[in-house]
Amino acid sequence: xxxxxxxxxxxxxxxxxxxxxxxxxxxxxxxxxxxxxxxxxxxxxxxxxxxxxxxxxxxxxxxxxxxxxxxxxxxxxxxxxxxxxxxxxxxxxxxxxxxxxxxxxxxxxxxxxxxxxxxxxxxxxxxxxxxxxxxxxxxxxxxxxxxxxxxxxxxxxxxxxxxxxxxxxxxxxxxxxxxxxxxxxxxxxxxxxxxxxxxxxxxxxxxxxxxxxxxxxxxxxxxxxxxxxxxxxxxxxxxxxxxxxxxxxxxxxxxxxxxx
Amino acid sequence: xxxxxxxxxxxxxxxxxxxxxxxxxxxxxxxxxxxxxxxxxxxxxxxxxxxxxxxxxxxxxxxxxxxxxxxxxxxxxxxxxxxxxxxxxxxxxxxxxxxxxxxxxxxxxxxxxxxxxxxxxxxxxxxxxxxxxxxxxxxxxxxxxxxxxxxxxxxxxxxxxxxxxxxxxxxxxxxxxxxxxxxxxxxxxxxxxxxxxxxxxxxxxxxxxxxxxxxxxxxxxxxxxxxxxxxxxxxxxxxxxxxxxxxxxxxxxxxxxxxxxxxxxxxxxxxxxxxxxxxxxxxxxxxxx
Amino acid sequence: xxxxxxxxxxxxxxxxxxxxxxxxxxxxxxxxxxxxxxxxxxxxxxxxxxxxxxxxxxxxxxxxxxxxxxxxxxxxxxxxxxxxxxxxxxxxxxxxxxxxxxxxxxxxxxxxxxxxxxxxxxxxxxxxxxxxxxxxxxxxxxxxxxxxxxxxxxxxxxxxxxxxxxxxxxxxxxxxxxxxxxxxxxxxxxxxxxxxxxxxxxxxxxxxxxxxxxxxxxxxxxxxxxxxxxxxxxxxxxxxxxxxxxxxxxxxxxxxxxxxxxxxxxxxxxxxxxxxxxxxxxxxxxxxxxxxxxxxxxxxxxxxxxxxxxxxxxx
Numbered sequence: 001x002x003x004x005x006x007x008x009x010x011x012x013x014x015x016x017x018x019x020x021x022x023x024x025x026x027x028x029x030x031x032x033x034x035x036x037x038x039x040x041x042x043x044x045x046x047x048x049x050x051x052x053x054x055x056x057x058x059x060x061x062x063x064x065x066x067x068x069x070x071x072x073x074x075x076x077x078x079x080x081x082x083x084x085x086x087x088x089x090x091x092x093x094x095x096x097x098x099x100x101x102x103x104x105x106x107x108x109x110x111x112x113x114x115x116x117x118x119x120x121x122x123x124x125x126x127x128x129x130x131x132x133x134x135x136x137x138x139x140x141x142x143x144x145x146x147x148x149x150x151x152x153x154x155x156x157x158x159x160x161x162x163x164x165x166x167x168x169x170x171x172x173x174x175x176x177x178x179x180x181x182x183x184x185x186x187x188x189x190x191x192x193x194x195x196x197x198x199x200x201x202x203x204x205x206x207x208x209x210x211x212x213x214x215x216x217x218x219x220x221x222x223x224x225x226x227x228x229x230x231x232x233x234x235x236x237x238x239x240x241x242x243x244x245x246x247x248x249x250x251x252x253x254x255x256x257x258x259x260x
Numbered sequence: 261x262x263x264x265x266x267x268x269x270x271x272x273x274x275x276x277x278x279x280x281x282x283x284x285x286x287x288x289x290x291x292x293x294x295x296x297x298x299x300x301x302x303x304x305x306x307x308x309x310x311x312x313x314x315x316x317x318x319x320x321x322x323x324x325x326x327x328x329x330x331x332x333x334x335x336x337x338x339x340x341x342x343x344x345x346x347x348x349x350x351x352x353x354x355x356x357x358x359x360x361x362x363x364x365x366x367x368x369x370x371x372x373x374x375x376x377x378x379x380x381x382x383x384x385x386x387x388x389x390x391x392x393x394x395x396x397x398x399x400x401x402x403x404x405x406x407x408x409x410x411x412x413x414x415x416x417x418x419x420x421x422x423x424x425x426x427x428x429x430x431x432x433x434x435x436x437x438x439x440x441x442x443x444x445x446x447x448x449x450x451x452x453x454x455x456x457x458x459x460x461x462x463x464x465x466x467x468x469x470x471x472x473x474x475x476x477x478x479x480x481x482x483x484x485x486x487x488x489x490x491x492x493x494x495x496x497x498x499x500x501x502x503x504x505x506x507x508x509x510x511x512x513x514x515x516x517x518x519x520x521x522x523x524x525x526x527x528x529x530x531x532x533x534x535x536x537x538x539x540x541x542x543x544x545x546x547x548x549x
Numbered sequence: 550x551x552x553x554x555x556x557x558x559x560x561x562x563x564x565x566x567x568x569x570x571x572x573x574x575x576x577x578x579x580x581x582x583x584x585x586x587x588x589x590x591x592x593x594x595x596x597x598x599x600x601x602x603x604x605x606x607x608x609x610x611x612x613x614x615x616x617x618x619x620x621x622x623x624x625x626x627x628x629x630x631x632x633x634x635x636x637x638x639x640x641x642x643x644x645x646x647x648x649x650x651x652x653x654x655x656x657x658x659x660x661x662x663x664x665x666x667x668x669x670x671x672x673x674x675x676x677x678x679x680x681x682x683x684x685x686x687x688x689x690x691x692x693x694x695x696x697x698x699x700x701x702x703x704x705x706x707x708x709x710x711x712x713x714x715x716x717x718x719x720x721x722x723x724x725x726x727x728x729x730x731x732x733x734x735x736x737x738x739x740x741x742x743x744x745x746x747x748x749x750x751x752x753x754x755x756x757x758x759x760x761x762x763x764x765x766x767x768x769x770x771x772x773x774x775x776x777x778x779x780x781x782x783x784x785x786x787x788x789x790x791x792x793x794x795x796x797x798x799x800x801x802x803x804x805x806x807x808x809x810x811x812x813x814x815x816x817x818x819x820x821x822x823x824x825x826x827x828x829x830x831x832x833x834x835x836x837x838x839x840x841x842x843x844x845x846x847x848x849x850x851x852x853x854x855x856x857x858x859x860x861x862x863x864x
Contacts (some may be wrong), residue, residue, distance in 0.1 A: 086564060288642070291643055292647050296666055358574045384789045385840055470672070473677065474675070503677075
């Protein structure tokens with residue numbers, strides 16, 4: 001893991017995650033490169049989504065979820081006793097596998113669902129425009145800001161969710177297979193968006209699609225479940241290097257399609 | 261050949277039996293529907309004659325004086341239902357939220373069991389309870405005690421439906437709100453409950469439809485009144501109770517008014533059921549998307 | 550890393566707003582639970598004097614005499630059980646057949662409006678049924694249906710004796726009308742939930758629709774349908790106003806279905822506000838307690854059965 005230096009914005013140390021007594025992820029230590037896209041790849045059930053969900057403490061909303069080890073944001077453990085998970089989630093935004101706009105709010109209100117409070121109407125509109133522009137959605141929705149987001153296409157809904165996350169002005173953006181439920185054209189738009197967003201945000205994206213990882217990320221981390229079903233980090237490296245000269249045999253097997 | 265002929269005969273017999281069976285089933289469905297139409301027909305024909313402006317707006321007249329109306333009963337029904345709704349909605353919604361958020365374990369299961377028990381308790385027994393806690397200690401009948409009984413009758417439906425409605429809001433919507441750094445409180449109140457609202461309103465309409473014609477617990481709670489009573493701490497006239505007392509009275513004038521009141525009750529129940537149905541359609545549409 | 554694994558305990562409600570929210574939610578739920586427990590406790594407390602004075606004999610004694618303060622619940626238990634039995638026998642047959650028709654035979658254009666009508670029937674207030682029963686059904690029973698039944702079946706004790714119009718049979722029929730919608734609606738849901746494959750397999754073997762419904766669909770749905778009937782029985786047992794208006798209100802046990810009778814619920818409805826002595830009131834509350842316990846058992850039974858077929862989903 002030579003290229004992933006310590007002292008990055010977001011890093012994990014010996015991170016393990018559990019659902020009840022079942023361990024899902026074991027001993028992951030990784031630092032995510034600042035203002036770049038890191039792709040988490042691996043076969044289904046390798047714990048990549050669980051790992052991602054530990055990074056903003058959304059994992060813990062599950063009934064019996066537990067975490068061990070630490071996640072460092074700017075050198076501070078987000079699981080520390082005095083940390084407020086809500087404040088952390090504002091600094092670490094998240095985009096989900098399926099678009100999940102708030103069904104009862106308008107497009108405008110969705111975009112600024114988490115913008116700072118106390119804005120007047122004009123301030124709200126400006127904040128919404130800024131967020132929607134950075135999600136490359138403004139031109140498509142500017143005439144129907146007051147309508148329901150459910151009328152938008154899947155790709156547009158997903159970009160609305162990205163706008164919503166960006167509006168909170170986070171430092172990190174977590175993306176859990178953001179194109180899994182989209183068609184190829186919508187996928188291309190989102191991938192392009194990821195490439196532009198990483199100039200501003202540190203992005204960690206889960207994907208099951210190796211081509212996508214190769215296209216959008218600069219660092220790729222490969223995870224695999226061991227024989228007991230516990231997910232482990234196998235290696236993390238520059239995307240170009242990982243896909244051409246992986247240092248672990250199992251990575252090579254996976255990217256050359258020998259299993260998974 | 262002979263075998264095939266007998267098989268054909270057999271088949272013909274089975275067809276006839278099948279046809280008869282379907283006929284019996286059809287008859288039963290029609291009996292159910294026709295019974296409604298007969299009851300409905302009677303209530304409309306008998307009731308329509310009794311309904312006029314005086315009937316809706318006047319106080320009851322004393323025995324032997326023609327005319328008069330059930331205006332105070334209609335007003336009382338609104339007051340008692342309003343109070344009952346104001347008490348049942350918060351308790352039902354909060355319990356529904358509790359069950360949907362902390363759904364597992366012995367305590368929520370116990371609460372669900374209690375709710376199911378309550379939904380099966382006869383309304384007359386709930387009336388006795390309201391009497392015991394709100395009438396007997398104060399030594400007077402009151403509209404408020406009737407609201408209390410109605411609240412108990414409305415609660416099981418509200419609790420169960422709001423739990424289901426909140427649960428059926430996709431988990432991803434809730435996670436989306438929490439991932440933005442919203443508190444559980446804000447995520448629930450601002451995002452999850454509005455999404456579940458059409459289903460909750462459906463349940464409320466059905467709950468009101470269930471109690472609007474409920475009479476048994478009123479006998480010893482609201483008790484009835486001859487006046488324009490608006491103080492919930494006093495006995496109050498209620499439409500359903502007036503229908504009952506007029507129906508079993510020996511005076512033709514009152515009996516005619518009972519039919520009028522019955523027509524009003526059926527009308528209210530049908531409007532509420534129809535409203536619930538429309539609301540439900542909206543709820544389904546919201547959750548599909 | 551220490552040898553002992555250091556788990557992070559999850560704190561889901563940490564912010565002040567969330568703590569307050571959780572507290573309010575808990576408070577509402579506790580209040581709800583207290584109301585139900587309170588209902589039971591109040592019924593027991595209220596009937597305590599009667600329980601102490603009469604003991605178990607209360608259930609087996611058939612005298613109900615406010616003047617001498619001798620109270621026994623047997624006539625009311627008899628009336629309640631008989632009217633409910635008549636109701637459930639009539640309603641189960643009509644309701645299940647109607648459900649089969651609506652679920653399996655009816656074309657859409659007929660099935661949907663019929664289902665809607667029957668659901669509306671379920672919402673008609675009890676006092677309206679009572680009114681109709683008192684002014685339409687009871688006279689009809691006295692002048693037409695009763696004599697006809699007596700003409701055919703008068704040789705049995707069940708249909709002998711004078712016909713008043715009001716009585717056990719009239720009460721049972723009114724109750725049947727009131728619970729048919731319950732039986733139909735729930736049975737229909739259970740039948741619709743039976744997998745299509747089962748029907749198709751039977752049709753593919755050359756069965757007629759009727760044979761499929763009787764031999765395949767109904768047996769598969771029997772537990773749920775039985776549950777629907779028990780639930781309807783629970784409603785019949787506790788129904789008050791409609792029965793009070795047509796039962797005749799006489800605390801006697803008679804072998805004739807035409808005879809006036811009394812039910813647990815209707816005696817409370819009629820006499821509670823007129824009860825002058827405290828033991829009289831207490832005896833009436835004990836009737837309410839019996840009603841509460843019986844309907845609780847019946848409902849628990851019904852719900853168990855309906856769950857067992859619908860899985861974890863609740864009715």
